[in-house]
Amino acid sequence: MxxxxxxxxxxxxxxxxxxxxxxxxxxxxxxxxxxxxxxLDRWIxxxxxxxxxxxxxxxxxxxxxxxYDNTEEDEISLIDLxxxxxxxxxxxxxxxxxxxxxxIIFAVVSIKLPAEDSPxxxxxxxxxxxxxxxxxxxxxxxxxxxxxxxxxALAGMAxxxxxxxSSNASLATYLVSSNQLLDAITDRFGLIEKYKxxxxxxxxxRKILQQKLKADTDKDSGVFSISFTDIDPxxxxxxxxxxxxxxxxxxxxxxxxxxxxxxENLERNIESSYNEIMSIQKExxxxxxxxxxxxxxxxxxxVTMSTSKLQLELEAQKQVYTQLKTxxxxxxVQMQSESPVFQILERPEIPDMxxxxxxxxxxxxxxFAAGFFSVFLAFALNAWKNIKNDPEAMEKLQLK
Numbered sequence: 001m002x003x004x005x006x007x008x009x010x011x012x013x014x015x016x017x018x019x020x021x022x023x024x025x026x027x028x029x030x031x032x033x034x035x036x037x038x039x040l041d042r043w044i045x046x047x048x049x050x051x052x053x054x055x056x057x058x059x060x061x062x063x064x065x066x067x068y069d070n071t072e073e074d075e076i077s078l079i080d081l082x083x084x085x086x087x088x089x090x091x092x093x094x095x096x097x098x099x100x101x102x103x104i105i106f107a108v109v110s111i112k113l114p115a116e117d118s119p120x121x122x123x124x125x126x127x128x129x130x131x132x133x134x135x136x137x138x139x140x141x142x143x144x145x146x147x148x149x150x151x152x153a154l155a156g157m158a159x160x161x162x163x164x165x166s167s168n169a170s171l172a173t174y175l176v177s178s179n180q181l182l183d184a185i186t187d188r189f190g191l192i193e194k195y196k197x198x199x200x201x202x203x204x205x206r207k208i209l210q211q212k213l214k215a216d217t218d219k220d221s222g223v224f225s226i227s228f229t230d231i232d233p234x235x236x237x238x239x240x241x242x243x244x245x246x247x248x249x250x251x252x253x254x255x256x257x258x259x260x261x262x263x264e265n266l267e268r269n270i271e272s273s274y275n276e277i278m279s280i281q282k283e284x285x286x287x288x289x290x291x292x293x294x295x296x297x298x299x300x301x302x303v304t305m306s307t308s309k310l311q312l313e314l315e316a317q318k319q320v321y322t323q324l325k326t327x328x329x330x331x332x333v334q335m336q337s338e339s340p341v342f343q344i345l346e347r348p349e350i351p352d353m354x355x356x357x358x359x360x361x362x363x364x365x366x367x368f369a370a371g372f373f374s375v376f377l378a379f380a381l382n383a384w385k386n387i388k389n390d391p392e393a394m395e396k397l398q399l400k
Contacts, residue, residue, distance in 0.1 A: 085375070176213065
């Protein structure tokens with residue numbers, strides 16, 4: 001007769017699984033409750049899968065709930081931000097208005113006061129324009145001139161190359177910032193007394209001039225400009241004129257304009273040759289006068305010889321003079337067809353319009369800065385208020 005198949009309730013199955021989970025072995029459970037080991041294995045496996053599914057579903061629900069809570073918190077935080085701004089709106093408005101009115105009053109007072117007493121005086125910046133060409137023999141001309149003048153090492157330290165790739169414009173830029181020029185400006189205009197310098201007067205005057213004196217080269221046109229900024233427009237114009245003349249003389253000393261040097265040499269030689277001709281002619285006249293007054297007849301041969309010698313020297317000097325004069329005229333024609341190395345295009349004028357400061361821009365910047373500061377202050381006050389109402393936070397701050 002076939003054995004009747006047993007049926008088990010879910011409660012019985014769960015009880016068997018709990019016994020197993022409590023530490024009882026499968027063999028003991030199967031023997032005590034007359035359950036086959038394979039059937040018990042299926043119950044344990046099914047119970048484990050059911051628990052895993054329930055935990056997964058529960059975790060998904062928790063995650064969704066947290067995401068919802070975070071979204072809700074973000075929305076609440078944004079509302080809280082507007083609430084803080086509305087709560088402290090008068091603080092923000094008053095702070096911004098006070099700063100705006102204060103900076104406007106400051107700007108107006110700075111205009112009304114004399115330039116010497118004003119905290120923000122008007123500044124004027126006259127400028128001069130020059131065209132600085134490369135010399136005809138640019139291959140090493142600047143390098144040789146700098147080396148011979150002792151400025152080669154200084155130019156190298158200042159970052160100005162004096163090799164084949166250097167330019168006259170870069171040399172002019174270096175010279176504008178050189179101590180030699182800055183000290184010359186200080187001595188010429190008495191800047192030590194003008195700026196009331198007492199300590200490290202040379203270094204201090206150089207530092208002030210470096211901030212006020214600027215040199216720049218326009219990359220498109222190649223025009224070199226020099227500007228000086230000061231509260232006195234006439235004084236600034238005088239400084240720029242002095243710098244322009246100083247640079248022109250320095251370029252002449254360095255011998256960068258070969259045509260100009262050659263012209264000066266020819267002028268000196270022409271004058272020397274002319275003076276020599278005049279001297280020979282006077283000597284011949286004196287010799288003729290001495291013969292006319294009844295000189296010694298036996299001295300006639302020597303007089304004739306001297307006269308012939310002077311005549312030859314006179315002819316030679318005339319030829320030299322003629323050649324020098326011809327070279328001089330040809331050089332003048334050549335110089336008219338070429339631009340000089342250092343050419344002044346525009347002298348500085350006394351400016352009638354200030355170059356700074358921009359008081360309108362200052363008012364805008366201060367007003368916006370005050371607005372941002374007042375907003376930050378509002379959030380800071382609100383945060384401090386929340387901390388004071390939180391006993392736990394106060395205990396942390398009090399190190400309790």
